[in-house]
Amino acid sequence: MRRYIFRQLAQLVVVIFGISILAFGILHVIGDPVLLLLPQNAGPEEFERYRRLLGLDQPLWAQYWRFASHAIQGDFGKSWYADVPAFGLVLDRMPPTIYLTLAGLVVALLIALPLGILAALKRHSFMDNVCTMLAVAGQAMPIFWLGIMLIIVFAVRLRLLPASGYGTWQHFLMPAFTLGAFLAPITMRLVRSGVIEVMNMEYIKTARAKGLAEPRVVAKHAFRNACIPVVTVLGLQFGQLLGGAIVTETVFAWPGVATLTVESIRNQDFPVVQCAVVLLALIIVIVNLLVDLVVGFIDPRIRVGA
Amino acid sequence: MHRFLPAVAVLAVLLLLPVVVAAQTREDTVVYAIQGDLPNWDPPNSVLRESIILGYHVFDHLASRDLKTGKVSPSLATSWRPLDDTTWEVKLRQGVRFHDGSPFSARDVKATFDRVLDEKNKLTARGNHLKIKSVEVLDDHTVRFKTDGPYPLFVERLTAQVIQSEKVIRDKGHEWMQRNPVGTGPYKLVRWTEKQEHLLVRNDDYWGPKPAFKYARVRIIPETATQIAELISGGVDVIKAVPPDQMDVIDKSGIARTASSPILRTAMLQLDQAARSGPNPFTDRRVRQAANLATDMDAVIKHVLNGLGDRTATTVNPMAFGFDASIKPYKQDIDRAKKLLAEAGYPNGIDVNFLTMPPIVEPGLRQTTEAIVADLAKAGIRTKQRYIGEIGPYVTQVKEGKAGPMFEWSWGYYSVFDADAILYDVMKCNEAYSYYCNKELDDLIQAGRSTLDPKKRTEIYAKAQRLIFDDAAYIYKWGLRGVWGISNRVDYEAPRDEIDRMFVVKPRK
Numbered sequence: 001m002r003r004y005i006f007r008q009l010a011q012l013v014v015v016i017f018g019i020s021i022l023a024f025g026i027l028h029v030i031g032d033p034v035l036l037l038l039p040q041n042a043g044p045e046e047f048e049r050y051r052r053l054l055g056l057d058q059p060l061w062a063q064y065w066r067f068a069s070h071a072i073q074g075d076f077g078k079s080w081y082a083d084v085p086a087f088g089l090v091l092d093r094m095p096p097t098i099y100l101t102l103a104g105l106v107v108a109l110l111i112a113l114p115l116g117i118l119a120a121l122k123r124h125s126f127m128d129n130v131c132t133m134l135a136v137a138g139q140a141m142p143i144f145w146l147g148i149m150l151i152i153v154f155a156v157r158l159r160l161l162p163a164s165g166y167g168t169w170q171h172f173l174m175p176a177f178t179l180g181a182f183l184a185p186i187t188m189r190l191v192r193s194g195v196i197e198v199m200n201m202e203y204i205k206t207a208r209a210k211g212l213a214e215p216r217v218v219a220k221h222a223f224r225n226a227c228i229p230v231v232t233v234l235g236l237q238f239g240q241l242l243g244g245a246i247v248t249e250t251v252f253a254w255p256g257v258a259t260l261t262v263e264s265i266r267n268q269d270f271p272v273v274q275c276a277v278v279l280l281a282l283i284i285v286i287v288n289l290l291v292d293l294v295v296g297f298i299d300p301r302i303r304v305g306a
Numbered sequence: 307m308h309r310f311l312p313a314v315a316v317l318a319v320l321l322l323l324p325v326v327v328a329a330q331t332r333e334d335t336v337v338y339a340i341q342g343d344l345p346n347w348d349p350p351n352s353v354l355r356e357s358i359i360l361g362y363h364v365f366d367h368l369a370s371r372d373l374k375t376g377k378v379s380p381s382l383a384t385s386w387r388p389l390d391d392t393t394w395e396v397k398l399r400q401g402v403r404f405h406d407g408s409p410f411s412a413r414d415v416k417a418t419f420d421r422v423l424d425e426k427n428k429l430t431a432r433g434n435h436l437k438i439k440s441v442e443v444l445d446d447h448t449v450r451f452k453t454d455g456p457y458p459l460f461v462e463r464l465t466a467q468v469i470q471s472e473k474v475i476r477d478k479g480h481e482w483m484q485r486n487p488v489g490t491g492p493y494k495l496v497r498w499t500e501k502q503e504h505l506l507v508r509n510d511d512y513w514g515p516k517p518a519f520k521y522a523r524v525r526i527i528p529e530t531a532t533q534i535a536e537l538i539s540g541g542v543d544v545i546k547a548v549p550p551d552q553m554d555v556i557d558k559s560g561i562a563r564t565a566s567s568p569i570l571r572t573a574m575l576q577l578d579q580a581a582r583s584g585p586n587p588f589t590d591r592r593v594r595q596a597a598n599l600a601t602d603m604d605a606v607i608k609h610v611l612n613g614l615g616d617r618t619a620t621t622v623n624p625m626a627f628g629f630d631a632s633i634k635p636y637k638q639d640i641d642r643a644k645k646l647l648a649e650a651g652y653p654n655g656i657d658v659n660f661l662t663m664p665p666i667v668e669p670g671l672r673q674t675t676e677a678i679v680a681d682l683a684k685a686g687i688r689t690k691q692r693y694i695g696e697i698g699p700y701v702t703q704v705k706e707g708k709a710g711p712m713f714e715w716s717w718g719y720y721s722v723f724d725a726d727a728i729l730y731d732v733m734k735c736n737e738a739y740s741y742y743c744n745k746e747l748d749d750l751i752q753a754g755r756s757t758l759d760p761k762k763r764t765e766i767y768a769k770a771q772r773l774i775f776d777d778a779a780y781i782y783k784w785g786l787r788g789v790w791g792i793s794n795r796v797d798y799e800a801p802r803d804e805i806d807r808m809f810v811v812k813p814r815k
Contacts, residue, residue: 032702038353038430046433053428081345081352083484093501151535163535164527166502253527255501263342263528268698 008292012285016278020071023277024064032056033268037080054080067274076275079264086271090257090279096166097256100175100248101241105234107180108187116191117218120226123196131192135185143244147178147251164253175252182244183237190233194226201225228299235291239284330505335521336796336811339533339542343501343526346484349468350422350431358466358721359805360524363506364405365468365489368396368415369461371803376625376723378461382410382469382490388758391456392439398447402513404471405487405494412443417472419451427480434463434720456756458763462627462722465803492517492809501526506808517809524808534791537562543793546806550614550669553789562793567800568616569788570723572623573668573716575660575678575781576709580735580743586711587656594778596646600685602638606677607784611670615784620771621717621728623785625802628725628754628767633775635782643685655686661713662693663700668716668786675714678781705738715739716786721803725767726754733779742779 034050051057055066070077076086119131154174155163161170198204199222207221208214246258253259257276264272340356349361362370368383386396402410419441422431437457442450453460474488487495492514493506504524508517525542527533534552536542538559548556553564577588577597587593607615616624619633647655660679665671679689689712694700703709717739719727729751735743750770754763775782790800797812 032705035698035701035705038433046436049425079345083346083351148531148535151532155541156535156539159539163539163541164529164532165525250528251532253502253525253529253532255499255526259501259528266342266698 004292005289008289012282012289015285016281019281020068020274020278021064023274024067027268027270027273028060028063033080033270037268071274071278076278077271079269079272081264081267081269081272086269086275089272090260090275093255093257093260094279096254097242097245097249097258099172100179100254100256101238101245103172103176104179104183104241104245104248107176108183111180111184112187112191116188117195117223119188119192120195120199121218128192131188135188138181138185141181143178143182143247144251146181147174147248150174150178151251164251166253166255171252175248175254178251179241179244179248182248183234183241186237187230187234190230191226194229195222198222198225224298228295231291231295231298235288238287238291242280242284330521334519335523336519336544336808337523337525337542338806338808339525339527339536339545341526341528341530341533341547344504347487347495347498348480348483350418350429350470351484353430355804360504361468361489362491362805362807363493363522363809364487364491364495365470366402366491367465367468368398369464371465371723371805373799373801373803376802378465378723382415383464386461386464389450391758392453394451394453394457394460395444396449396451398449399513400447402490403511404474404490405509406471406474408471408473410469410471410490411446412449414469414472415449416441416443417475418467418470421470421475422467431467434466456758458755458758459722459724459726462724466721493522515809518812519808522808537791537793540793540795543796544798544806544808544811545791546788546804548789548791550612550789553612556791560794562791564789564791565798565800566614566787566789567802568625569786569802569804570623570625570721571667571716571718571786572618572621572728573615573714573783573786574621575783576704576713576715576732576741577780578709578711578741579779580741582707582741583710587650587652587658588711590650591777592646592650593652593656594780596643596650596685597682597687597781598636598778599639599643599646600687601636601678601681601781603635603678603783605638606674610673610677611784614669614787614789616787617784618782620774620782621732621780622725622767622771623719623728625785626719626723626725626727627760628764628771630768630771632768633771636778638681640685647686652686655688657688657690658712659710660689660691661700661703661709662691663697663714664695666697667718668714669789671714674783707741709741712781715780721805723803725770726751729754729767729770729774733774742774744773744777744779747773 034047034054034056038046038050055063067077074087078084079086079089082089115131115134119128122128151163151174154161161174165171204217204221207217242258245256246262248254249256249258250262257280261273261276264276342354342356344354344357344360345352349357349365366382368381369378370381372379382399382402383396384399386394389395398412398415404410419435419438421427422429422435423438437453437455439452439454442452444450451460468489470483471488474483478486485498492509492512494509496505496507498504503526506522506524508520510516527536530547530549533542533545534548534555537545538556538561540561548564556562556564577594578586579588579594581589603617607613607617617635618624619635622629662675682689694703704713704715717728717732731737732739733742733747734740734751735748747770750766750773754766757763788800788804792798795814797814798810801807
């Protein structure tokens with residue numbers, strides 16, 4: 001087990017290194033940040049002065065080395081716009097995004113688990129078809145569109161919820177549902193196929209033969225085993241979920257790290273973008289590591305195998 | 307005692323804050339939405355328009371634009387006059403106080419400009435004031451500005467420079483000023499919740515007309531559709547930059563309405579007369595004239611933009627100083643366009659590359675472009691479009707001379723209402739954003755910059771406009787209009803300088 005974790009950690013370093021090079025490279029391809037940083041009428045000397053000030057006059061490898069050697073110590077430089085450390089700026093915006101992602105995850109599970117199990121148990125029934133249709137509809141709906149539709153219905157027409165913003169539990173409902181609806185279909189399909197597969201196993205027959213009540217068979221024996229692929233895929237989907245959070249945050253004016261990142265890309269605020277990308281990548285990698293551990297916990301075979 | 311001061315201050319703020327916030331109701335609050343948050347509360351340290359707009363609420367400027375007449379009028383300055391070609395004397399308002407209670411005087415003006423002009427401070431606003439050499443305090447309420455050569459834009463530029471307090475600059479310093487604005491303006495900052503909102507409270511000691519609403523909330527809502535939803539569900543009172551196709555949604559809501567105003571931005575299709583990106587047919591004046599004659603801009607404005615544009619004969623905006631209304635725009639004449647092309651050696655027409663951009667600053671750009679391209683084709687100017695979807699890389703291409711023979715462009719004059727602000731940057735030889743080069747025009751631009759006499763300058767710019775019209779430097783389009791969404795619970799007029807002022811919003815009776 002320890003060797004496994006060690007290998008994962010080594011991979012983590014490689015992934016983060018790769019991501020940081022990618023982020024760095026892409027940013028430098030998009031264009032000259034000084035162009036956006038100064039008034040249009042600033043004049044060539046002023047532009048040159050700024051370029052020197054930000055170190056943009058140095059060769060790319062030197063710029064990357066300076067960035068990487070500082071970043072390892074947690075120093076991502078100062079935001080060129082806000083003039084405060086990028087690390088603090090990104091960290092400040094992290095909690096709203098994490099809350100939103102978790103809330104989305106909870107909503108997705110609340111929808112996917114019952115419907116998925118129901119669809120599996122009543123395979124090829126009317127209920128199963130309805131669930132499949134819901135899943136297809138959910139998957140086909142762009143997050144952006146769903147978010148705006150919810151706003152139009154619940155904020156503009158019914159006046160039940162605030163259209164956007166952050167702070168109270170009412171503010172959570174629409175964004176969490178939007179993000180949850182994005183993740184629910186794939187999760188539901190997985191739960192369904194997982195449960196169907198498990199229900200044909202010998203140990204389910206054994207459980208039934210022991211005379212266990214059907215709900216207990218499903219809850220105790222089938223569900224736990226069906227969870228394994230679901231948890232794995234949820235881990236892999238976590239990156240997607242963060243991607244969905246970017247759109248959701250923008251629609252609902254949610255003050256998270258995703259809006260900050262998009263805004264910083266627009267402004268070409270390199271330090272903030274680099275810091276955000278590296279931290280988000282770190283989170284995704286860590287979540288996947290955790291998922292592996294959790295799966296090991298659920299499924300003892302994996303622990304033994306490693 | 308000193309040891310306890312911070313603790314006492316914190317306690318006082320903690321005790322006061324809930325009171326202030328609790329007292330705030332929807333009735334005495336006007337809510338304004340912006341797309342992105344400010345990087346800081348130090349306007350000279352930001353290039354964003356939002357910083358200018360919020361700066362107007364908490365700070366004052368020496369001069370500001372009268373929205374009725376469009377002229378620059380007194381604010382913290384009561385009058386100004388040039389003593390000679392390079393000296394301006396400015397008289398200051400008396401009895402004005404900063405939000406911290408200290409009186410406003412000439413020393414604050416000097417400290418403000420000294421701070422901005424000092425290279426060490428890295429303030430982005432420095433580029434706006436490079437022509438100012440020094441500021442001299444004559445007495446408590448008189449300052450003298452020395453400029454590097456004649457500087458006719460001096461007064462215009464005063465409208466974009468907030469006046470900060472000398473005491474704050476000296477005692478509190480740069481870091482502190484990034485989050486704590488101490489101005490003389492109509493509102494004071496109560497609380498800034500980053501990426502969410504700014505809460506402002508009325509400055510009851512304001513020297514000018516006091517705001518009707520006790521509170522102004524400025525909410526950050528990145529998505530336009532969400533802004534509109536907030537407006538028509540009553541959560542927000544004023545939004546800007548409404549897309550033309552969404553105007554109906556607002557107007558039919560019964561909750562809010564739209565208002566449009568001409569804004570200081572002219573749209574054009576730049577032609578590479580200067581051959582910056584290589585030889586091309588537009589180096590020939592006849593081809594450029596043909597391009598202008600091929601298009602029916604009036605029809606595009608009327609039918610595609612629903613009237614949201616003001617036709618211009620050249621690049622000079624009707625609101626800019628020096629605009630000459632006597633020059634009439636090109637009228638569509640396909641036959642003449644074809645004839646001119648043939649004379650230039652292209653009887654079968656031409657094929658040119660055309661660089662296009664997303665409709666970020668120009669509403670309805672996709673649709674208007676299609677209409678214009680169709681017109682051009684009728685005369686034999688066949689275009690091959692190349693699209694760049696992000697504004698940053700687009701501007702870089704233009705700046706580096708790689709935009710090709712024809713590309714979409716618009717110019718916002720960096721909010722200086724003067725012909726010079728477009729002619730210099732977009733039409734002078736060798737300027738980064740200019741694909742036109744004409745020695746005769748350069749001389750006129752230089753002449754316009756070297757005198758402070760408004761009459762002489764008007765004549766110079768009239769000549770310049772005649773020249774670029776006859777020479778058909780670019781394909782001239784129109785002056786843009788901005789669209790605002792305004793709640794029916796308030797009275798507010800769309801501002802022509804695009805600087806929204808919540809302190810003039812009034813509740814509707």
